Amino acid sequence: MRTLHINGMTPPALAIAIALNEKGLAFSITQIDWRETPAAFARFSDSPEIAATLEGEFPILVDGMTAVSDSYFVLEYLDDAYPTPRLRPSDAYGQWQLQALARFFGERALPAISTLGVAQVFGGGAAVKALFENATALTSERRDAWLAAAEPTSENAIEESRRKLGLLFDRLDAMLVGGQPWLLGQDYSLSDIAAFALVHPFLDGSLDAEGLAIGEALRLWHERVLARPAVQAALTLAKPAFLPGPEHARWG
Amino acid sequence: MSEKPVLYHWEPNANSGKPMLALEEKGVAYDSVYIDMLEFDQHRPDYLEINPMGTIPAMVHDGHLLNESTAIMEYVDARFDGPKLRPDDAAKRWKMRWWMKYCDQYYAPSASMVAWDMFTGPAVRNKDPDELRARIEAIPLRERRIAWTKAIYGQFSEEELAESRRRVMIASALFEDNLRENDWVAGDQFSLADINAFNLVYILPHMADTMRLPSVSVERTPRTMKWLQRMYQRPSIRRTWAHSRGGMHIDIEAEANREFV
Numbered sequence: 001m002r003t004l005h006i007n008g009m010t011p012p013a014l015a016i017a018i019a020l021n022e023k024g025l026a027f028s029i030t031q032i033d034w035r036e037t038p039a040a041f042a043r044f045s046d047s048p049e050i051a052a053t054l055e056g057e058f059p060i061l062v063d064g065m066t067a068v069s070d071s072y073f074v075l076e077y078l079d080d081a082y083p084t085p086r087l088r089p090s091d092a093y094g095q096w097q098l099q100a101l102a103r104f105f106g107e108r109a110l111p112a113i114s115t116l117g118v119a120q121v122f123g124g125g126a127a128v129k130a131l132f133e134n135a136t137a138l139t140s141e142r143r144d145a146w147l148a149a150a151e152p153t154s155e156n157a158i159e160e161s162r163r164k165l166g167l168l169f170d171r172l173d174a175m176l177v178g179g180q181p182w183l184l185g186q187d188y189s190l191s192d193i194a195a196f197a198l199v200h201p202f203l204d205g206s207l208d209a210e211g212l213a214i215g216e217a218l219r220l221w222h223e224r225v226l227a228r229p230a231v232q233a234a235l236t237l238a239k240p241a242f243l244p245g246p247e248h249a250r251w252g
Numbered sequence: 253m254s255e256k257p258v259l260y261h262w263e264p265n266a267n268s269g270k271p272m273l274a275l276e277e278k279g280v281a282y283d284s285v286y287i288d289m290l291e292f293d294q295h296r297p298d299y300l301e302i303n304p305m306g307t308i309p310a311m312v313h314d315g316h317l318l319n320e321s322t323a324i325m326e327y328v329d330a331r332f333d334g335p336k337l338r339p340d341d342a343a344k345r346w347k348m349r350w351w352m353k354y355c356d357q358y359y360a361p362s363a364s365m366v367a368w369d370m371f372t373g374p375a376v377r378n379k380d381p382d383e384l385r386a387r388i389e390a391i392p393l394r395e396r397r398i399a400w401t402k403a404i405y406g407q408f409s410e411e412e413l414a415e416s417r418r419r420v421m422i423a424s425a426l427f428e429d430n431l432r433e434n435d436w437v438a439g440d441q442f443s444l445a446d447i448n449a450f451n452l453v454y455i456l457p458h459m460a461d462t463m464r465l466p467s468v469s470v471e472r473t474p475r476t477m478k479w480l481q482r483m484y485q486r487p488s489i490r491r492t493w494a495h496s497r498g499g500m501h502i503d504i505e506a507e508a509n510r511e512f513v
Binding site: 048049052054066068070073074076077080081092093095096099100103106107139249250251 | 322345346353354357362415422430
């Protein structure tokens with residue numbers, strides 16, 4: 001029995017759903033309305049790691065007796081637990097490339113997408129305050145992230161988020177301009193899956209891409225990933241969603 | 253066999269200590285190049301030629317440049333023969349990675365903000381102001397430029413510092429709780445998560461007074477103190493700390509033989 005618990009198809013949820021499909025692993029989806037997050041999340045509090053999440057309450061994958069969160073680590077968990085088809089390079093350097101890139105995705109790009117998504121799409125409004133103010137199942141940082149979503153997003157935060165996404169698009173485009181089909185070279189990998197979940201919202205119109213330069217090589221790569229049956233199937237599972245995500249690094 | 257890795261590092265703690273300790277635990281000989289962070293050696297042109305990001309640590313091996321200390325540790329374990337430093341079980345490996353991220357993005361940045369404000373900033377602040385300005389301008393990564401500016405000029409706000417202290421207290425309590433059932437961070441097996449955490453946690457009991465941060469102590473976190481002792485008993489610590497130029501000012505022998513009442 002394998003269940004992916006999601007608050008709509010957020011970028012982290014999309015990455016996990018794609019990886020499960022690529023592996024051919026059957027799973028069911030449990031949809032949790034964002035308003036039900038505190039109560040639904042409390043049911044996972046016996047895992048101290050899940051309870052202290054830095055990325056966000058959901059998605060959580062329950063795989064038999066194991067519950068895992070934090071989307072990039074869920075992708076690596078899946079490749080560790082179900083090695084075929086392999087979604088990571090077999091050599092140590094390739095694996096290092098994946099992880100160094102994942103750190104950038106998680107620490108820079110994901111907070112930026114969450115900021116823009118909350119500003120442009122989420123629309124929780126004043127209701128957020130009443131629902132999350134006393135949500136003791138959440139850490140104080142996560143409560144603050146939700147409460148901040150009840151307020152208008154500052155111009156500074158939007159500008160900073162656009163800057164970070166500009167870095168992401170430039171970095172991805174630079175990896176592809178040599179003509180290689182996938183980010184790490186000739187083989188499709190977890191990097192493509194994780195990056196696709198971050199780039200797709202700006203190309204399917206879910207988020208406003210205005211002012212962001214998306215290079216030709218990056219667009220062509222996006223089409224290649226989009227054409228994969230595993231990706232198509234994942235996109236039909238739930239509507240795109242954007243919720244308060246990981247905080248921006250406090251050092252700048 | 254492959255060529256020896258070259259590791260560019262500062263003092264054997266924090267991020268630099270992670271790959272150093274991983275290489276020692278793995279039994280891999282490496283060429284050590286000491287980069288003096290307090291002299292801003294990591295932003296000098298000759299180092300930027302090797303690592304354009306201007307960050308330490310960095311490792312060169314098989315013609316590749318590797319940065320990001322935690323990812324380098326995984327590389328070391330995957331690339332070289334020697335004792336396994338990651339659990340085979342997928343769920344335990346997930347747990348190991350979760351804790352490394354928690355240290356890298358929550359626990360360590362909070363502790364180091366307090367430490368930079370109290371020690372690192374003042375340590376470099378007395379240099380010539382023009383020289384300092386030039387050194388800051390030479391930092392390639394915007395994030396690091398902001399961090400150094402704040403540390404050097406003491407610009408961390410009271411709120412930021414108070415929040416960092418609060419986070420160190422929370423993280424040290426969670427870390428203590430995690431050792432309730434197991435000797436090591438990711439379970440019953442020593443792993444990269446222990447190396448990662450050690451480079452951050454070892455200093456906290458010694459700085460409880462000077463940083464006014466009573467987070468790790470025999471009274472508050474006895475399991476963490478015993479875990480620290482298990483760490484100090486590993487020969488890798490002694491070999492790694494031999495690379496220190498500043499003196500780590502901690503008696504390994506005493507820590508390894510500490511008696512708990």
